[in-house]
Amino acid sequence: MAEKVEYTEDSIKSLDWKEHIRxxxxxxxxxxxxxxxxxDGIYVLVKEVMDNCIDEHMMGYGKTIQVKVGDHRVEVRDYGRGxxxxxxxxxxxxxxTGGKYDSSAFQKSVGLNGVGTKAVNALSTYFRVQSFRDGETKMAEFNAGNITLDSPVEKSEQRNGTKITFEPDASVFKNYHFIPEYLDNLIWNYAFLNAGLTINFNGQKYHSENGLKDLLAKKTDVESQRYPIIHLKGEDIEIALTHSNQYGEEYYSFVNGQNTTQGGTxxxxxxxxxxxxxxxxxxxxYDAADIRASIVGAIAVRVQEPVFESQTKTKLGSLTVVPEGATMRTFVLDFLRKSLDDYLHKNSETADALLKRILQSERERKDIAGIKKLANERAKKANLHNKKLRDCRLHFDDKKGDEDKKNGTMLFITEGDSASGSITKSRDVQTQAVFSLRGKPFNCFGSTKKVVYENEEFNLLQHALNIEDGIEGLRYRKIVIATDADVDGMHIRLLLMTYFLQFFPEVVKNGHLFILETPLFRVRNKKETIYCYSDEERQKAIAKLGNKPEITRFKGLGEISPEEFGEFIGEDIRLEPVILNKDTKVEQLLKFYMGKNTPDRQNFIIEKLRVEKDLVEEVA
Known part of the structure; x- marks a missing residue:
């Protein structure tokens, strides 16, 4: 029987704002x-500060924003009202506390609850705010939400606006680092959604004149577009769309400038x-799947009082009402029913190209219908006792459960029994699953999706992930490729990345694919053990421990004991995201590295090859 706990006045606690946030x-x-x-949270902090600058711009104040992000410090300066x-x-x-509760001062803004910058303040070891207004300035500094400096109002010659500087708390965001590509994508989205705005980010200019049309132009290459991008704008709504040659559906959605990564109504x-x-x-x-197959689309709406499903505003809720009391569904449908229909009537070449894409998708779907049915039946039988999958108890698509834990769910894709055995024994059974490969996967570049169903391993993998019909039901937040750091391991990585980029590109584009970094060396003496992920780290460890420490070189995952492995896939896990640069052309990339163009690759290797003599000269 559980021990009884007294419930008295002492049980009731009141936290102040910063304590509750932390x-x-x-x-x-x-x-x-x-x-x-x-x-991740550090990007949400950047976004919360940026949103205030964007709201000022939307109200007609300030056409430029200055952003600087270093290793751990962020500076954002706008030229709004201050x-x-x-x-x-x-x-x-x-x-x-804020100015956005009065709709006459801020209309259709991103943040209305007065929490954003307070959360940044509370979760930063250094936070500095300075306002410039009508020839005067006021500045204050904080540490974890506690004020450390409150300067008096002084004279200033700087332009009106607000400057915020902060450093995320390393005790909250452990081992954090900013990845430039994520920040680049964040800044570009602000530029696309605010035509005419200029953002200077770390010395680079971000500016867009054509809004969502520019966004799709960057996300797709002209060669893969089946017809020119359709760009439609109306009162409080903007849409862009085209069809490509890739599999799946790809969407970018926004509400009041907020990137709703989880979509919504x-x-x-x-x-x-x-x-x-x-x-x-x-x-x-036509079948809905054939119409939407290979679509690349973007939608941005502005509403007076958006209702999001969480404070992070990644999904628009069903309670949001648009002008004149219409639902979001009727608002979007009425706009497209007129504007898209008009566009297709006026642009017959685009209408013909769209029809060809739909008919092609229809043929492809019917072509694999038979093999798909058989493969799915096999997968259902395998799922009853899938020897390849060691599942976890919690999943990313669960309707209930702790959101933090669901966001921590991951599937390790391993090679062979020895590696999968170590991970299986040391993993967290609540959130970490393991899928074991049998040798090297098939190189699927240039194949149709039929191969996914014909190849048992690929079919079981897509069923384990639940991505056959899109990533809405993805069962794990992170898909982690865990292979040896040798030539064979690297080859398996390439083959798996080809599989996802070829057939499920939205998995990569939505930031779900990662590479597990495992230590190359273990350096230890009788008192301390240091795991090193590079030769540079090894040298530092040797210098720190001194007196000829024992050095072990790990050649494969199977050589690492389950006890040790537990340290590498726990709280301090190191994951390298697979990121598609905005200039990356997936089709060209796969063709070069995975296609049958051996002479081109040979020439590339020969041009880039450095022999030992060259490396010695570089060091000297």
């Missing part, structure tokens, strides 16, 4: 993370509306 940071910024995922000097401290340190309405309009235009009841 105790439950997930309520305010989502998951914490170390920066290896695009939605926080009223008498409220500078309150605006960053008192919950539910506006994205669901967009997907539904495209199908309805296309069917009506061609007067034929």
């Amino acid at each position: 105790l439950r940071p997930g309520m305010y910024i989502g998951k914490l993370g170390d920066g290896s995922a695009h939605d 926080i009223p000097l008498g409220k500078v401290v309150d605006c960053v340190s008192k919950i539910n 506006h994205l669901a309405a967009f997907r539904e509306a495209v199908v309805k309009v296309v069917r009506d235009f061609y007067k034929k009841d």
Whole structure:
């Protein structure tokens, strides 16, 4: 019987704002993370500060924003109106204090609850706010939300605006680091959604004149577009779309400038509306999957009072109401029913190209229908006792459960029994699953999706991940390729990356694919053990321990004991995200590295080859 606990007045505790944020940071910024995922907390902190600058720009104040991000410090300076000097401290340190509750001052802004910058303040070891307004300035500094400096109002010759500087707390965001590609994507999204705005980020200029059309132009290459990008703009709504040659559906959705990475009612309405309009235009009841296959689309809406499903604003809720009391579904459908239909009538070449893409998808779907049915039946039988999968108890797509834990779910894809055995014994059975490969996977470059169903291993993998019909039901937040750091291991990495890029590119583009970094060396003496992930770390460890420590070189995952492995896949796990650069052309990339162009690759290797003599000269 459980021990009884007294419930008295002493059991009731009141936390002030900063204590509550630091105790439950997930309520305010989502998951914490170390920066290896695009939605980790450190990027949410940057975004919360940037959102205030964007709101100023939307209201017509300030056409330029200066952003500087170093290893651990972030500086953001806008040229808006500046926080009223008498409220500078309150605006960053008192919950539910802000200027956005009065709709006449801020209309259709991103943040309305007065929490954003307070969360940044509470979760930073250094936070500095300075407002410039009408020839005067006021500055304050904080440490973990506690004020350390409150300067008086002084004269200033600087332009109006606000400057915020902060350093995320390393005790909250453990081993964190900013990944440039994630910041680059974040800044570009702000530029695309605010045509005419200029953001100077670490010395580079970000500017867009054509909004979402520019966004899709960067996300796709002209050669893969089946027809020129359709760009439609209306009152409080903007849409861009095209079809490509890739598998799957790819969407980018925004509300009031906020990137809703998990979609919501506006994205669901967009997907539904495209199908309805296309069917009506061609007067034929095409399968929805054939219409949306290979689509690349973007939608941005602005509403007076958006209702998000969480403080991090990644998914628009169903309670959001658009002008005149319409639902988001009817608002989007009515807009596309007129504008997209008009566009297709006026642009017959685009309409013909769209029809060809739909008919091609229809043929491909029917071509693999038979093998797909058989493969799925095999997969169902295998799932009853899938020897390849050691599943975990919690999943990313579970309707209930702790959000932080669901965001921590991951599937390790390993090579061979020895590696999978070590991970299986040392993993967290609540959130970590293991899928074991049998040798090297098939090189699927240039193959149709039929191969995914014909190849038992590929078919079982897609069923384990639950991504056959898209990533909405993805069972693990992170898909981790865990292979040896040798030539064979690198080859298996390439083959798996080819599989995802070829057939499930949205997995990569949405930041779900990672590489597990495991130590190359163990350096130890009788008192201390240091695991090293590079030769540079090895040299530092030797210097630190001194007196000829014992050095072990790990050649494969199977050589690492389960006890040791537990240290590498726990709290201090090192994951390298697989990121597609904005200039990366997937088709060209795969063709060069995985296609049958051996002479080209040979020439590339010969040109880049460095022999031992060259390396010695470089060191000298």
